[in-house]
Every structure is written in structure tokens, then in C-alpha cells.
Amino acid sequence: MAAATTLGTEEELTLTVKWSGKEYTVRVCGEDTVGELKRRICEVTDVLPKRQKLLYPKIASKLSDDSVLLCQLPLKSSIKMTMIGTVEDDIIVDQVDSPEIIDDFELGQDETVDIKDKEVNKQKLRRRIDLCNIDLRNPCRQGKKLLVLDIDYTLFDHRSTAENPLELMRPYLHEFLSAAYAEYDIMIWSATRMKWVELKMGELGVLNNPNYEITALLDHLAMTTLQSDSHGVFDCKPLGLIWAKFPEFYNAKNTIMFDDLRRNFVMNPQNGLTIKPFKKAHASRDSDQELVKLTQYLLAIAELDDLSNLDHNKWESYIADSSKRRRNT
Known part of the structure; x- marks a missing residue:
């Protein structure tokens, strides 16, 4: 050698x-x-x-x-x-034992543009598109926008313990998904493995709810590894993978993604909304209203032709302005 x-x-x-x-x-x-x-x-x-x-x-x-x-x-x-x-077959133990990502970061605008436009990263995305298959759970619907959701700390507190997983589910999850489904196809993308995604979403009643359908599930194998000058190597969730697989349905103009980690948006920063993490479920579930407010936002922007023109960092202001506009009409 x-x-x-x-x-x-x-x-x-x-x-x-x-x-x-x-x-x-x-x-x-x-x-x-x-x-x-x-x-x-x-x-x-x-x-x-x-x-x-x-x-x-x-x-x-x-x-x-x-x-x-x-x-x-x-x-x-x-x-x-x-x-x-x-x-490992014991996927519950595997998930609990996995290291918690606590060093989230926000890249500067210039570095984000550089990462997104760098040819080597575009090449990585093309290879991921070639190698990765997305299995549809339900058909894509013509004319619907796309909502992509993270699981850990977005829909579920995966670090707290409980006898029943429903105790760790984010409040109003089913109401949120039911309302969003009227305007959006829904995909769930987790940085864990598919067996855990299926198990947890099944336990929460997300995969067989009569009021909405999940279009597809994605796991860590669909993610791409990138390198930044300021923060080294990290993984992200490139929405371009979904757009390439279903170009007749989804694109940058009709897609929005919720995740508690900003790094996951780096290849598509104009489509990402950083959701407030849902942690310490037992103490916070009575006061957490994040999904209620985000339901209002999703429905308010559903009528727009291009979601990528929005600054999703200001989503709460958009709801307030939208309410004022309705009162004045």
C-alpha cells in the first residue's frame, strides 16, 4: 500500500x-x-x-x-x-444514547452564499441525488406547496423521558399538521435513521392520522456533508434533493422547511424557518404555542406565488401585519 x-x-x-x-x-x-x-x-x-x-x-x-x-x-x-x-436493533436505546447537537451556529451571509454556490458542494448534491431514493408514502398533490419538517426538538422532545411518547409530543401537533395539509404536502426529514423515524412517527400517530397524510420520510442518509471556513465539517439537509426528485411538484418557490438547527438550511437559506426548540416537555407543554402560531403563518403565506421572497426570520411580524391588513379591509 x-x-x-x-x-x-x-x-x-x-x-x-x-x-x-x-x-x-x-x-x-x-x-x-x-x-x-x-x-x-x-x-x-x-x-x-x-x-x-x-x-x-x-x-x-x-x-x-x-x-x-x-x-x-x-x-x-x-x-x-x-x-x-x-x-443495533434496539433503536430506542440508540436514539437516547446518541450525542446531542448543542453547537448550532449561524453562518455569515457571505459564507452562506459561498457554501451554497461552491461547485464542489453542488457536485456533492448531484451525487446525493443520484444515490438517494425517496420512498413516497402518499402521492404528491398537484398545486400544493411543500412543508418539510424536522423531528427532534421540532415535533418531539427526544431527550426527556416518559412512560408514554405522547407526553413528549409538541402541543397541537395533529392540529398543526391537519391545518397545513389543506395547503401543503408534508415531508418529514430527520437526522436519525429511518427505523427510528418510522417508529417515533408511528407512536405519535402521525403515519395513520385520518385528517392528513405524510407524503414522504427522509433520514440521515439523504443529508450532505459540507465544510465551512468558520465551523469546519457539518451535515445539512439540501432541499435540492427533493426538488430534483419531484421537479413537477416542488421547487424553491413553493417550499418551506422547519428545523431547530439553522445549519440545516445552508444550501437553501431562503426556504428555512428556525423553529423554537421544544425541550423539557413536562415543564413547557402547557405554555408552548409555537405550532399554533406557525399554523397561522403557513396559512397566511399559502396564497403567495413565491415563498423564497419572504424573510422567514420575521415570520411572527408577518402574522401581525397580516392581521392588521385583514382588519383594515
Whole structure:
């Protein structure tokens, strides 16, 4: 392996991963990180990235750092590396044990534009579009706008404990989804794995509610890893993936996304609304009115032709102004 050369930044290569007596093939490129490689491995093995240990001569220590770019490693196509890891079936324990993301950040406008427009990030998005499939739970509806929702701290307090998951559900969730469904198709996109998404949404009664339908579920495998000058490597949720999969239904003009992490909007900042996190459910559920107010906002803007012209940071002011306009007519 001493003859291996460093991978070019845009060069693609195919790696073979040996695990549990079988070999799996994954495709990556030089601008991908070790964390992105682990995500690709998770796609074919179902071993969570945090449970993977990658073994390869002389660079095993670097493969433990998810932020390292593959172009910085002596890799070449057709190499074989070994992965040690265990598939976890206890998805409740997995979720509780997962590290909490507390270092949210807001990138400056210039850096956001740079990240969004950088060709390498556009290339990553194109590759994600090619590799990722979105399974529809219900048909897309012509003429409807699109609402994309996060789960943790947006719809559900995933850190508190309770005998019944319904105690951790954000107040007015079903009323909110029922009202939004009149004007919007609804997709749920979580940074966790699909089994957990299905379980939690099923327990909350979201997947079989008679008053609305969920169009699709997306998980961490649909996310893209980016790198910023100020905050290093992080994951985001590029709405361009959905727009490319369903171009006849959704686009930047008719899509809005709710998430408690601003970083997830970096590839589509004009479409993101940062929702107030729902935490400490037992103490806050009697006073949390966020979904009630956001219902008003969604219905107020549903009549607009282009949602991307709005400053969603000022959504509460928009509701107040909308109420004044109605009173004056």
C-alpha cells in the first residue's frame, strides 16, 4: 500500500469494505469526509456511522476522525478495508444514547452564499441525488406547496423521558399538521435513521392520522456533508434533493422547511424557518404555542406565488401585519 497516491479532490473511487464475512462496495470522491464514507457504508450494511471502526494499514487513526477529507489520505480505487461494527436493533436505546447537537451556529451571509454556490458542494448534491431514493408514502398533490419538517426538538422532545411518547409530543401537533395539509404536502426529514423515524412517527400517530397524510420520510442518509471556513465539517439537509426528485411538484418557490438547527438550511437559506426548540416537555407543554402560531403563518403565506421572497426570520411580524391588513379591509 505504500505506492498508493493521494486521491484528487473531485476524483471518484470505489472502495470495498469487508464486514461480517461479506464485501460491500461504496462510491466516494476526494471532497467527501471520513464521516461521509461511513454514511455510505451505513447504507449498505445498516451499521450506524458512530458504531463503525474502519481498519486500513497505516491510516487507521485518521479514519477515526470524521472530519478528515478522503483526498488527504493515501487511497486509491479498488482498495479493501475492514469495518468492525454491530447492527443495533434496539433503536430506542440508540436514539437516547446518541450525542446531542448543542453547537448550532449561524453562518455569515457571505459564507452562506459561498457554501451554497461552491461547485464542489453542488457536485456533492448531484451525487446525493443520484444515490438517494425517496420512498413516497402518499402521492404528491398537484398545486400544493411543500412543508418539510424536522423531528427532534421540532415535533418531539427526544431527550426527556416518559412512560408514554405522547407526553413528549409538541402541543397541537395533529392540529398543526391537519391545518397545513389543506395547503401543503408534508415531508418529514430527520437526522436519525429511518427505523427510528418510522417508529417515533408511528407512536405519535402521525403515519395513520385520518385528517392528513405524510407524503414522504427522509433520514440521515439523504443529508450532505459540507465544510465551512468558520465551523469546519457539518451535515445539512439540501432541499435540492427533493426538488430534483419531484421537479413537477416542488421547487424553491413553493417550499418551506422547519428545523431547530439553522445549519440545516445552508444550501437553501431562503426556504428555512428556525423553529423554537421544544425541550423539557413536562415543564413547557402547557405554555408552548409555537405550532399554533406557525399554523397561522403557513396559512397566511399559502396564497403567495413565491415563498423564497419572504424573510422567514420575521415570520411572527408577518402574522401581525397580516392581521392588521385583514382588519383594515
